Amino acid sequence: MAKIGIEGTLADVKGALQEKGHEIVDLRQEEDSNGCDCCVISGQDKDVMGMQTTSFSGSVINADGLTANEVCKQVEERVGS
Structure with a gap:
């Protein structure tokens, strides 16, 4: 399966x-996305993690x-799982 980075507010x-x-x-923080296949953000903060x-x-x-x-559907479409 894929390694997915997720912003903390997206518990569901x-x-x-x-x-x-x-x-x-x-x-x-920015380094947390290293090695991730995909990242999911809430869209609430333009510069997530201060990036x-x-x-x-x-x-x-x-x-x-x-x-x-x-x-989940979008993640699976993008990472091919």
């Missing part, structure tokens, strides 16, 4: 992705307005 999404077998990393620029090359999913199931 975190739980849903863990149930599907994905490895979850809490995003607290102005980032070298993260994976997919970033903005979960604002989406259900946990919708986010």
Whole structure:
């Protein structure tokens, strides 16, 4: 399964992705995204983790307005699981 970085406010999404077998990393600072296949952010904070620029090359999913199931579907489409 994929390694997914998740912003701390998304507990429902975190739980849903863990149930599907994905490895979850809490995003607290920029380095936390290292090695992640995909990151999920809440969209509440433009510069999540204080990042102005980032070298993260994976997919970033903005979960604002989406259900946990919708986010899971997007993650699986992007990481191919």
